[in-house]
Amino acid sequence: MKYLKLIFRNIGRNPLRSSLTSLVTIVLVFVVTMVWSILWLLSIVTTEKSENFQAMVTERWSAPSHMPLSYAEVLGRGAARNPGDVKPLDSMTWQFYIGTLDPENPSSKNMIFAIACDPDKIAALKEGKFATMMDGLESLPDAQEAQVLADVAKLKDTPRGIIVGQNHLKTTNKRIGERFKLTGVSITKGLDLEFEIVAAFPPGRYDTMAAFNREYYNNELDAYPGRHSGQKHPLADRSLNLMVLKVADSAAFTRLASQIENSPELSNPAVRCETMASGLASMLEMFRDLIWAMRWMLAPACLATILLVIANAISISVRERRLELAVLKVLGFRPYQIMVLVLGESLLLGTGAGLASAVLSYGIINWGMGGIPFPIGFFDRFMVPADAFWWGPAIGGLAALLGSFLPAWTARSVKVAEVFSKVA
């Protein structure tokens, strides 16, 4: 504590240099935070869970996957045919719907990606406990769990209701309670749906995704031929995009996967059953090189640059202050104390800049930009997680410590007699 004032004063000795060093650190930590935010989420979704084990069933040979809706019933019972076959603990159908608010100028700002599903699978109370089939909603705080349950109740009561992601509210400038019409695009072209926003997902994983009643969606698919001279919608017989199944553990999953993949009822088209994590990892496989470069080239390059910038700044500072460091030694400062002073300056600078960068990146990316626009797999945008509040200071502090170690070692080794002989 006694040295802290001295450390602060030394940082303030050359405000321009300290500011520039901090600025470079802030920018580079910002970049690293963005990269890590993307990798962090991808890592979470592709990591196998030990509980709430989920399996994902998709069409085997085609991407995007399109299965007949009739598969839902077979998959819901795990394609069990014999006594003793494993049955899923729960299941959830996912039917994709993509629509735009502005059919003339469809863009990411007016586009909504939604899933038609059974609202009870989003969240429900089972034996007095909060239960969900949506990955990422299982670990909400109590207050948010209660809110989600209330939102789901509203969705059930509102046939054309929709729960939107936090980003949709910002990018479309809509509010809860508002009604809007989406014009179907891409695979759902020709299916125009009207919605009423009943709620928004809690901030986080589903910021860019919406969910609505599958009954409404399937009714509209059924009604489609009546409005189109008896012609079925292309998705009519293959509107089930994926099915999520919950199983007890990995052993149960292995048996279930075998039942499903070998079921004659699920052979046309054939299906693939994977764990949720490996399913998502398969989807990300096409981005493998990009992710590898981000993880092993971009982030390390930024870290190395921070290290060099700080090392350079502290080296100059130490070289300029050799005489002062020698005076401190004359006064009785021990070599390790000199080293601590130099490392302390660097650590303070790096940690401070890292923290500032974390706050800035969280604010700018999450509130200002509505996430990092990086469409990859299911993910359109990536939010900076709250963990960035420790990443930033940790990156800045660690890079500063490593970068300043050599200059600090030089400082501790200053030979008093040599320094003063040059002065004289």
Next chain:
Amino acid sequence: MFGIWGSGFGVREKMFSAPNPQSRAPNPESRTQMDNITNNDPIVRVHGVHKFFRRGSERLDVLNGVTLEVTEGEFLGLMGPSGSGKTTLLNLIAGLDKPSQGEVRVGDRLISSMSEGELAGWRTRNIGFIFQFYHLLPVLTAYENVELPLLLLSLSAAQRRQQVTTALELVGLSDRVRHRPGQLSGGEQQRVGIARAIVTDPTLIVADEPTGDLDAHSAKEILDLLCELRQTLGKTILLVTHDPRAAERANRLMHLDKGLLVEQTDRE
């Protein structure tokens, strides 16, 4: 000028009666060794000291078998031409460097055999160093510069405040405590340097050309102050100087030439 010295012993008492005995003797063992020496005992013993430096393959012999003793309370002046080894000898006595050969004892401690870490701690408690170019830290105020050596001792903030205030009073700078070195004149900066040198109440004060960068008036004030420190507080002072006026203040003067003590003049 030094109005505070009008009550000199009062100030001394104040300084020496700091609430924590550590403020006077942070290391009881080392302090006892220094205090056990009576007034006529040598406090510094330099015996057969050689010092050489290497510059590439060349060997530079700076001290060639210097032997000297300094008694407690003495004001010893060291003179000699440039390159005669004055500063090197001072550095050896202050524990800033080690002899290539020979022994340096201060009090009962053989400092020529102490490690760098031991020497650092020893210097804080026993040596006050005054530089020609003051060498104050520009980012710190006069008060903070004087406080610097006390940060290394186990003193409370109140104890540090008392000792710094007293030291600044002793050098007549109580009204300049919040000023940074850049806002002080050369003479004032040197007085801050002296306050920093005496704030830990060291027995030995070493001064390397303390008036070398000052005008005649300021130089006289600094020399007056050093004499007062010796007479009033009983400090032992080693002064390296080129300035004959500074040398006149010493009660013993030694001349160094080519690394050898060649002449000694007793003034008392």
